[in-house]
Amino acid sequence: MNAPATRFVSRTVVLPQRNIDTDQIIPARFLTTTERAGLGRHAFADWRLREDGSPDPQFPFNRPENAGASILVAGRNFGCGSSREHAPWALVDLGLRAVISAEIADIFRSNAQKNGLLPIVLDEAIVDELIARPGIELAIDIAAATVSMPDGRCFAFPLDAFARTCLIEGVDALGYLLRQEAAITAFESSHPRHFEESVHAS
Amino acid sequence: MSPKTLFEKLWDAHQVVAETEATPAILYIDLHLVHEVTSPQAFAELDARGLAVRQPGRTKATLDHSTPTLAAGADGRLPWSSGEAEHQVATLRRNTRRHGIELFDFDSGRRGIVHVVGPELGFTQPGMTIVCGDSHTATHGAFGALAFGIGSSEVAHVLATQCLLQRKPKSLAITVSGQLAPGVSAKDLILHVIGTIGVNGGTGHVIEYRGSAIEALSMEERMTVCNMSIEAGARAGLIAPDETTFAWLAAAPRAPKGAAFDATVARWQAFRSDEGARFDREVHIDAAQIRPSVTWGTHPGQVAPIDARIPSGGGADADKARAYMGWHEGEPVAGRPVDVVFVGSCTNGRLSDLREVARILAGRRVHPRVRMLVVPGSDPVKRDAEAEGIDRIVREAGAEWREAGCSMCIAMNGDMVAPGQLAVSTSNRNFEGRQGKGARTVLASPATAAACAVAGMITDPRAFLSTEAA
Numbered sequence: 001m002n003a004p005a006t007r008f009v010s011r012t013v014v015l016p017q018r019n020i021d022t023d024q025i026i027p028a029r030f031l032t033t034t035e036r037a038g039l040g041r042h043a044f045a046d047w048r049l050r051e052d053g054s055p056d057p058q059f060p061f062n063r064p065e066n067a068g069a070s071i072l073v074a075g076r077n078f079g080c081g082s083s084r085e086h087a088p089w090a091l092v093d094l095g096l097r098a099v100i101s102a103e104i105a106d107i108f109r110s111n112a113q114k115n116g117l118l119p120i121v122l123d124e125a126i127v128d129e130l131i132a133r134p135g136i137e138l139a140i141d142i143a144a145a146t147v148s149m150p151d152g153r154c155f156a157f158p159l160d161a162f163a164r165t166c167l168i169e170g171v172d173a174l175g176y177l178l179r180q181e182a183a184i185t186a187f188e189s190s191h192p193r194h195f196e197e198s199v200h201a202s
Numbered sequence: 203m204s205p206k207t208l209f210e211k212l213w214d215a216h217q218v219v220a221e222t223e224a225t226p227a228i229l230y231i232d233l234h235l236v237h238e239v240t241s242p243q244a245f246a247e248l249d250a251r252g253l254a255v256r257q258p259g260r261t262k263a264t265l266d267h268s269t270p271t272l273a274a275g276a277d278g279r280l281p282w283s284s285g286e287a288e289h290q291v292a293t294l295r296r297n298t299r300r301h302g303i304e305l306f307d308f309d310s311g312r313r314g315i316v317h318v319v320g321p322e323l324g325f326t327q328p329g330m331t332i333v334c335g336d337s338h339t340a341t342h343g344a345f346g347a348l349a350f351g352i353g354s355s356e357v358a359h360v361l362a363t364q365c366l367l368q369r370k371p372k373s374l375a376i377t378v379s380g381q382l383a384p385g386v387s388a389k390d391l392i393l394h395v396i397g398t399i400g401v402n403g404g405t406g407h408v409i410e411y412r413g414s415a416i417e418a419l420s421m422e423e424r425m426t427v428c429n430m431s432i433e434a435g436a437r438a439g440l441i442a443p444d445e446t447t448f449a450w451l452a453a454a455p456r457a458p459k460g461a462a463f464d465a466t467v468a469r470w471q472a473f474r475s476d477e478g479a480r481f482d483r484e485v486h487i488d489a490a491q492i493r494p495s496v497t498w499g500t501h502p503g504q505v506a507p508i509d510a511r512i513p514s515g516g517g518a519d520a521d522k523a524r525a526y527m528g529w530h531e532g533e534p535v536a537g538r539p540v541d542v543v544f545v546g547s548c549t550n551g552r553l554s555d556l557r558e559v560a561r562i563l564a565g566r567r568v569h570p571r572v573r574m575l576v577v578p579g580s581d582p583v584k585r586d587a588e589a590e591g592i593d594r595i596v597r598e599a600g601a602e603w604r605e606a607g608c609s610m611c612i613a614m615n616g617d618m619v620a621p622g623q624l625a626v627s628t629s630n631r632n633f634e635g636r637q638g639k640g641a642r643t644v645l646a647s648p649a650t651a652a653a654c655a656v657a658g659m660i661t662d663p664r665a666f667l668s669t670e671a672a
Contacts, residue, residue, distance in 0.1 A: 016518075017518075017519060017522065018519045019401055019402070019501050019503075019519065021501065021631075021633045023631070023633040023634070023635060023636050024633065024634060024635075027635055027639070028612045028613060028614045028636070029613065029614055029639075031239050031267070031614055032239075032268050032283075032284060032286040032287045032289075032290050032614060033286065033290075034242035034243070034246075034289065034290055034293050035242075035243070036243045036354075046634065046635045046639055046640075075519070076402070077401065077402040077405070077435065080401060080402065080435060080501070081337065081432075081631065081633060082336075082337045082351075082631075083240065083335060083336055083337040083339075083351035083352060083353055084239075084240065084353075085240070085243070085335075085353035085354040085355060088353075103402055103405060105402070105405065105435055106371075106405060106406060106435065106437055107337060107351055107352070107353060107432075110352075110353060110356070111353035111355065114353065114355040114356075115355070160226070160369065161223055161224045161225075162224060162225050162226055162367070165224075173355070173359065173367055174247070174251070174355075174358060174359050174362060174363075176367070177228065177359055177362070177363040177365055177367065178253075178362065178363060180218065180219065180228055180363070180365070183218050183219050183228065184218055184228070184230070184256075184363060184364065184365055187218040187230055188230075188364075191230065192329075192469065
């Protein structure tokens, strides 16, 4: 993963619904793939397309004024449901770089961070204001962990120190874990062995 | 030493490196379960970096999501829903063979839903950390194991290092005191819990279920409860191991045997919350208040007792859910016509669930309007059920008896509900389109599902149980 710029500016796309689950972000019927690329075409498939398969012109991601927008603002508890990493893969492929909500589900948040998609949790009152003003231009500063409004107001959001390092410096979590080899080996030598003795004997 | 919760004991026993402000904890993973859907990209990541699987013996694989539930045809070919589904399964076969990972394939006699297979074989044991690229990994918490779902990037982390980077979640105790009323199941209990704390009520937390109503549950019922922890947003669900747990493991083929079993039980017994241990949050529920319950909306927190009416109000999201489901405010839940009934899934696809269904179907017919699918959770569940004649009862009632798999719970193998149809389902998610595009899902217990199948409409299962008693 390339290190992204630490600051970017974009208009918002708004999906006001609460509890947007990963089955809405990418329906399960698209999960028979063994790839992770190109899933953006299935993002919000059942909301984006009409019954005849043509794009619904009313759906926010189909509206011409939202082309190129990279910030999604969504109702509370975004990304609940399954652990499918296909959800952030699809959103990143759609061009998104940040999701703002009053609450973001745990597994989705973890998956998003690993793919350079920034999960931003702000107070509900601020999110409600953003929901009411779709298309507003926001500046997101990853290093400072802030979202700035066009009127100059600036809101801090919680960003785990390690996640921030990964996003800014392009630190790779698997590479970091692999470098803990000595600690892992030491742990394995002292960890109870009953599992190996029973489960592994096939 | 200050008293610890079960969760803290599990966490502390698996910390390779403790967390700091700058870095998450490194947590050791005892058991990694793998299925065909969320693993191909993880194995590809290993290949791209030229990495091996660190502990192939600690990873076990099965095939469940994309697999057909119809048997092979006369030509010996399975009726795959697509070439892509077949390719996905072939990819896991190739990956497990290359890396020396045990796979429970079609010819193993042990294949099934990953969260049914692990406990059945005895891989799932108290005191363990267990992960899988699947959010219903919470199921294994029923044995007092810290078990949670992960994404495919993390599947690669575990394959390569047997470890995960994790921030310590908070703890939530849900105490269910008293006794469940007759005709009220573990599924009703967990639906009631999610309806009470909300679809995001457990976010950031590991739940420990405790209290007399929890202790009274069988292992299968405990798995039903822990399975749906994620539907309240929780990271995991836990129940402290006890004699019920040890009796299950004593009969499980791959759990320790003989003297090793006795020694291990002594170790397992330490995995319970100490007297006076403090939780970050506590919720108390009176079991006697729980009635047979179903979901009425489009997430598992929208729950109502089956003898209640569809709630009014609730804002734009409740309006949207009612519109999608075709409900009106104040309409009785019972009496709504049903098109499809699905019995199965990692929530309710075990032998006791199928027995419950057979008890209601015996001597009765599925309503002509209803298509009913009964899908065992694993090959052994199917065999055991057939040995008891459950398959015959299901078929004679007019329902379909299928091969093991996730089937209509996630509807990615071709088993699906048609647009606009209403399905009563023993599975775990009623999201829009979960069981097929435009499908409407009502989550229910196995008894409720069977009662609905016979009546052709949403029906209180207690009516059927009292008939039996008479």
